[in-house]
Amino acid sequence: MTLFTTSRNQADLQAEVDAGVDDLRAASDPGAAYTSVCVALPGHATGADPRVASVIFLPHDDLELSGFAYSAQEGTATAKRFTVQLEHADDDALGDDHPDQLSQTVPVTGAITSASSASLVRGSSIPSRRYFLRRGVRYRLTVNDPSPSPLTHLSVAAFFTIRPRRV
Amino acid sequence: MTAIPPIANVYEGYVHQRWVANLVERFHRILRVLDSRRVTKFPIVATFNSIASGDAPERRRIRIRPPVNLRLVGISAEVAAPSGYTGGDIGVYFSGTQRLTVSPVADGEASGYVGLRTTLNANTTYTFEVDDPPAAGTLDRVTLTLQCEHVASALVNFSAPIVRAGESFSRVNAWWAAARAAAQAILTRRRYWAIAAVHSGTPPSASQVLQLIHGVAVEARLERHTLDIDSGTATGTLGYAATTRTTGTCTAGTLLSEDPALAIDTTAGQNGLYLSYTNVSGTQNRVVHVLFLSRDA
Numbered sequence: 335m336t337l338f339t340t341s342r343n344q345a346d347l348q349a350e351v352d353a354g355v356d357d358l359r360a361a362s363d364p365g366a367a368y369t370s371v372c373v374a375l376p377g378h379a380t381g382a383d384p385r386v387a388s389v390i391f392l393p394h395d396d397l398e399l400s401g402f403a404y405s406a407q408e409g410t411a412t413a414k415r416f417t418v419q420l421e422h423a424d425d426d427a428l429g430d431d432h433p434d435q436l437s438q439t440v441p442v443t444g445a446i447t448s449a450s451s452a453s454l455v456r457g458s459s460i461p462s463r464r465y466f467l468r469r470g471v472r473y474r475l476t477v478n479d480p481s482p483s484p485l486t487h488l489s490v491a492a493f494f495t496i497r498p499r500r501v
Numbered sequence: 502m503t504a505i506p507p508i509a510n511v512y513e514g515y516v517h518q519r520w521v522a523n524l525v526e527r528f529h530r531i532l533r534v535l536d537s538r539r540v541t542k543f544p545i546v547a548t549f550n551s552i553a554s555g556d557a558p559e560r561r562r563i564r565i566r567p568p569v570n571l572r573l574v575g576i577s578a579e580v581a582a583p584s585g586y587t588g589g590d591i592g593v594y595f596s597g598t599q600r601l602t603v604s605p606v607a608d609g610e611a612s613g614y615v616g617l618r619t620t621l622n623a624n625t626t627y628t629f630e631v632d633d634p635p636a637a638g639t640l641d642r643v644t645l646t647l648q649c650e651h652v653a654s655a656l657v658n659f660s661a662p663i664v665r666a667g668e669s670f671s672r673v674n675a676w677w678a679a680a681r682a683a684a685q686a687i688l689t690r691r692r693y694w695a696i697a698a699v700h701s702g703t704p705p706s707a708s709q710v711l712q713l714i715h716g717v718a719v720e721a722r723l724e725r726h727t728l729d730i731d732s733g734t735a736t737g738t739l740g741y742a743a744t745t746r747t748t749g750t751c752t753a754g755t756l757l758s759e760d761p762a763l764a765i766d767t768t769a770g771q772n773g774l775y776l777s778y779t780n781v782s783g784t785q786n787r788v789v790h791v792l793f794l795s796r797d798a
Contacts, residue, residue, distance in 0.1 A: 347673060351524055358531050358684055389644050390579050390612070394542045403773030405712035456714065458773055489698060491773065493716025496542075 388476035390423045397494040399465040403458040407487035416478060418490055420465070423472035467494065521673060528680050532656060536687055539653040542574075543694040544646045547789065550701040552631065553639040554588065559731035559753065560701075560787045562630035563645060566758050568725045568793050569693050571621040575648040576601055577614040578631065581641040584608035588634030593645065595619075596627055605640065621649070626756055651693040655686035691795045693724070700778070700788040708780060713790045715774045717741075723763040723774070725793040729756050733783015737790075741765050741774045750781065765794070 402418055467473055475492050547563040578593045582605035593601035593613075603613040621627055631643050698713035728737060728751045737748040741763065751757035765774060776790045 347677070348524065351528055351677070354681065354684060355528060355531050358535055358688075388642075389546060389548045390610075391544055391546050391644075391646055392577060392648075394544070394574075394648055400718035401716065403714050403716045403775075405714040405773065405775055407711060456712065456773055456775060487700075487711045489700070489712055489714040489775075491696075491698070491714045491716035493718045495718050 397467040401460040404490045419476045423474040536656040541651045541692045548644045554634040556633045566626045572650040577646045579612040579644040588636045588638035592632045594630045653690040697791045721794040729789040731787040734781040738777040
């Protein structure tokens with residue numbers, strides 16, 4: 335009984351299986367294949383206690399911040415600005431041993447430039463550097479007071495991608 | 502979607518056991534690892550500002566209606582109470598059953614978590630509700646986080662033909678065809694997840710508009726969205742980049758559920774997907790908008 339194939343056929347099949355494995359690995363890249371998750375803040379924004387104008391969330395996966403989107407409604411015909419912070423909910427949650435992890439606030443400024451009152455404005459902001467969030471650590475997303483005067487409604491979403499874990 | 506290459510040739514001859522065993526084992530191992538990772542974990546975060554004693558349930562609940570089976574693995578609740586709060590503990594309920602109790606701290610934040618492992622069936626409405634403060638008082642904020650998973654495993658029915666030493670290469674071909682089909686099934690199984698936005702606080706008066714914004718960082722398809730309000734009636738415009746569509750009319754107490762199959766292409770512009778919400782009648786203190794999205798990779 336011949337136990338060996340011809341080398342050409344064996345090599346061909348080996349190459350096909352190798353290619354299949356490579357394709358599977360490429361498709362398994364969560365950075366490409368996984369979804370995003372979102373945290374949305376409720377509307378009102380002005381003069382609020384930071385504990386109120388914030389949301390705390392606990393990722394079950396390692397995340398990378400992709401950006402922010404916001405929608406605002408101003409109450410007066412005045413241009414306004416506001417900032418958004420993303421930070422650890424617990425002080426010293428990571429310490430200084432994880433410089434690649436999110437260990438500082440991410441400042442994001444939204445600009446409301448409409449000249450008419452009660453108008454709705456949307457925008458988005460992409461961070462200038464990469465920020466990573468670690469699973470099992472609590473994070474807080476806070477909307478700071480708008481300036482110079484109140485907004486009647488503000489909705490902010492932070493969105494993330496799950497960090498790749500290759501096979 | 503990545504395609505697995507087909508077998509181009511008809512192989513002749515016989516196989517060597519060790520070689521084919523290594524080949525089969527290697528591919529199956531990758532298949533199983535990939536399949537086990539077809540779990541999308543996501544939180545659905547809902548924040549309710551200002552929950553007062555005596556507030557109706559419609560002001561302190563989120564209802565979800567998934568388009569596919571999901572797994573609920575945990576619920577966390579975070580409560581911020583004002584100084585001087587003496588209102589007592591807050592219960593968290595899942596479909597009418599209390600699952601969690603949080604003891605608010607005056608002028609502070611308190612949290613609790615309960616682990617679950619429950620299937621949320623497709624096209625079924627589930628309610629998550631928090632207590633109103635049992636005594637006079639108002640909670641500044643309550644955040645509910647539903648930790649969910651979508652499982653897209655595709656290897657449940659996979660059984661590859663057995664290949665033994667000395668057998669024809671046609672057996673290897675049969676195995677490879679089955680393995681390719683299994684791999685393809687994994688790669689074509691869609692992933693689902695959900696995001697939510699809640700408006701709470703100053704109620705819009707008649708004809709007023711507000712917007713709820715969501716973030717979507719990847720190309721996806723909006724499978725379903727639900728709108729829930731606590732009073733009156735309202736309509737909305739769902740928008741993404743230059744695409745908009747009008748929702749049906751939502752009536753308090755009835756969950757509006759629509760399946761728009763809206764394609765979201767993040768290269769098209771803004772990452773924000775929004776609901777422009779228009780009050781028709783009554784004054785809404787709570788507006789809860791939940792999106793269910795999917796993608797094919």
